Amino acid sequence: MPADVTIYAVADLAGVGIATVSRVINGSPQVSPQTRGRVRQAIADLGYRPNRAACHLAGGRTRQARIAVLLPFFSAHFYFSVTKALAHELAGSPADLALYDIRDRSDKNRVLDRLLAERACDGLVLVGCSIGDQRCDQLERLGLPAVLIDRRHPRLPWVTIDNARGGRLMAEHLRTCGARRPGIIAGPDRAVALADRAAALDATLGGAPRETAAALESAAGAVATRELLERHPDLDALACVNDALAVGALEALRSIGRRVPDEVQVIGFDDQPFMDFIGLTTIRQPMATFGHWAGRSILTMITRPGQRPDDRLLPIHLVPRHTTRTPQEHSP
Amino acid sequence: MPADVTIYAVADLAGVGIATVSRVINGSPQVSPQTRGRVRQAIADLGYRPNRAACHLAGGRTRQARIAVLLPFFSAHFYFSVTKALAHELAGSPADLALYDIRDRSDKNRVLDRLLAERACDGLVLVGCSIGDQRCDQLERLGLPAVLIDRRHPRLPWVTIDNARGGRLMAEHLRTCGARRPGIIAGPDRAVALADRAAALDATLGGAPRETAAALESAAGAVATRELLERHPDLDALACVNDALAVGALEALRSIGRRVPDEVQVIGFDDQPFMDFIGLTTIRQPMATFGHWAGRSILTMITRPGQRPDDRLLPIHLVPRHTTRTPQEHSP
DNA sequence: CACTTGCCTGGAAGCGCTTCCAGTGCAGGC
DNA sequence: GCCTGCACTGGAAGCGCTTCCAGGCAAGTG
Structure with missing residues (x-):
């Protein structure tokens, strides 16, 4: 990623104060065209990109929730149904979805390590994979809610079928x-x-x-x-x-x-x-229901810490079609 | 989202300094069990959740790039292929994918407004949708790179088929x-x-x-x-x-x-x-190629501002099977 | 008994930015 | 010639957290 160019470097190069640089970046009309031009040039020369964390902190923006979804790219349809339902469930809320492809256990651990170390998310949805006791402890320490899709779990809320x-x-x-x-x-x-x-x-x-x-x-x-x-x-x-x-x-x-x-x-x-x-x-x-439940659950867990959503075992149905024969009532 | 409980409120309630609260949160061993207990209790009582922006800023973590992907959940296979390829392309880099479902134009504008206002991402991938001149200006002002999948564009890099x-x-x-x-x-x-x-x-x-x-x-x-x-x-x-x-x-x-x-x-x-x-x-x-190209392109645009990746028009092929008849060489 | 040694703790200095507030310089009005 | 008003600019105060540093206190040492 880009070197650590701060707003100070830009201000120095352009020969202005950091407040002015900030104004240019945020499109304030209160800057003269020449100054604006010099600052723009400096930004381009330095390849400056504002630090998002600092912007958030200083700007006092609305608190944004990030939900990380860890899932193996197994089947297109399963994947699609679940993430679509999740996205729709979260659409109204100020939360967004971050997607991580998990190919194997080490992949999963690498992603989780990074996610937790960097506090990169406020909630975790694990699809088709699980986590051990130590991880659970770690999540509890960080106050990070997590739910499981397509797996049961002794400590975390889950939704799956039998x-x-x-x-x-x-x-x-x-x-x-x-x-x-x-x-x-x-x-x-x-x-x-x-x-x-x-x-x-x-x-x-x-x-x-x-x-x-x-x-x-x-x-x-x-x-x-x-x-x-x-x-x-x-x-x-x-x-x-x-x-x-x-x-x-x-x-x-x-x-x-x-x-x-x-x-x-x-x-x-x-x-x-x-x-x-x-x-x-x-x-x-009912794959879509997996996503809906997970979205709703993680949202309540984030907004009301301590509350644990109910686990759900969803119904499944046999759909007889033409690749099997007509059932015999009294087959042995 | 949760009320604005800061680390100060927790420290007050627990009767300790904020440094100690921070230690408890980060699992430092340098805290006595009783103190740890009191702090944990205060955190739970207040429903405190650390402010991620502040953590990042103070912690000086690695700069994390976020790529926002705006796409309509049209077809499972298209969606799956593109996001899978994108995820794999980005797997090695310190960037992650945020997914936004775009049902219509107003949806798109709402999401973009929020994304830009909150500086919530460092790159934009638009799938199957486009943006106008004003938006482009806005992106340029913010120095936000963007690429298009499945659409051409006069100003932004794109990949699609004919x-x-x-x-x-x-x-x-x-x-x-x-x-x-x-x-x-x-x-x-x-x-x-x-x-x-x-x-x-x-x-x-x-x-x-x-x-x-x-x-x-x-x-x-x-x-x-x-x-x-x-x-x-x-x-x-x-x-x-x-x-x-x-x-x-x-x-x-x-x-x-x-x-x-x-x-x-x-x-x-x-x-x-x-x-x-x-x-x-x-x-x-070649849907997967869409995702690969987009991932690679957005990454270079982020790391090397000013550099514009080449647009790509990908090849397509007719696959004759059984729902059409054998071609007649000299049909009129 | 004075003096280390550790363990635990709080104070305070930033992290990089936004934004309020207080200028500065200059045009125009009296 | 002096004052008002305006357009522009810089200084500085935080935003909420991490972490360094130093201090307090109990236990261990000579």
Whole structure:
């Protein structure tokens, strides 16, 4: 960042007082054109940029709240829904959103360290990731409120869905629709919500074969599906921990000529856009509500310290479509 | 936001000096447990929160750059690609991203007014929207760099694609594939890039019938398509200004039983995820590059004032798939 | 018992800016 | 020729905090 040029340096160079420099910067009409010109020149020569903290402090502006959102750029739709809802929830308030991409744990810690050390925010929204006890202590010391989206937490308020139940719903639906030999397409482990689904799937389906996709996109889902099917050609159903992987599975099945749902059934998770058109059976989760709740909660925590918002476990729904068969009432 | 409780009020209540309060807040070990307790209590009672500007100023922290990103939450994929790329570009630098949702012109002006009045940022990225001469003057006065994504500008650096050319590409492809009576599904006017495509489409297709979707999502696209087809049942092709609308069109065509591409061809724009699977013919635009360029540019403008990055017109490509027919070499 | 040694604490000096207030210089009015 | 008024300018007082420095006090040392 630019060197530490202060208003004094500018004033010196222009041969005026700092008050005058300040006036020029703030567009006061009370400055003669020549002086204004000299000051402008000096500012440009020095590459001077006002120190925002000092401006705020001296100017006594309205107190601005900054909400830092830490989230992994996993899925476009999840990311979009959550941040959009957050932004809308905060739109009326004098708070704004700062976005941080968190690729892994060290990323997260680096960002948090900086954020806390520099007091760069007044509230924290953690999406799909969590923090330990020490961090919590640190936050408490700083009086920094934090909420979690898509994860539960013993000490911090959270909003999420029951991913284990989601996994069970998927498994049961597949069974009900007559699946005998289901397989699982899981996602990278660092996505905890998806890992929970996979674990529940595993448990409910009793050790079904499983393949882990390298990323949360359809191409990776297609690769994983092909590998799984190579090892287990007799699979008649695929439970995918999210919709993107499920579309990848459909892609792979189409390319090797297996009919869906007659030969292989497929179920996803999320119900993101276009799944309707594609006809994917999936579990719908209310992503926007995550953002709304988080926005409202962090705002109350900031304005009324000490008050803790209620945790929320949001409802999920099975959305049966054409990639699974009609449920059999009395399947064994 | 919380009342104006300062460190002095806390010190008074706790019966200590402000230096001690500061020590407690910053976790210095140099405070006796009883004192620490009293101060903590006073902080809680008063609901005290340190003034960030003052902390920064006194602490002499690293200068932090804030980049404000103004963007309409139009399409999940566009939004995701751009902000992700921006975030990654800025990840190494000591700059962070503040996100503002811009629904309309007044929204934009409100946000800009606040941002500038409060000196809340060091750089501006405008996505899909523009600003007038007066604003530019104001930015220059404040020495605030700004770049535009998805729009051109006479005074500010920009990155975009040639949307008019994109519209022409769509129209020509449709013609080449034998379309005789094409229709246009346009988007809401406030999305200028899409309006440019629609205008070029209009011009190239010589007054083809056209319907404007109420929103940029497939449901709206389906509605628009149904209406257009009701007025013009003989249409044999649909040019949609983005992929979501195109999927809506496919939906509508499926629901009324028109075969694609035999009876009606469809072309979209963007090439977002799943379009591959759906088989939609479309125009691909490099959204991520928008974000990368913007991030790099704004960073150089901040660090080296006066230097203006080059404008960039990025390439686009036609991606022929199954919703259009095989091109006829010598179609009239 | 005088004297270090530490621990804990408060006073006060800034951090870089805005803004009030008090000039300064100069034109015009008497 | 002196005063008023005006346009412009600089000095200086904070804004709320961190942190250096020095002081007070109890415990430990000779």
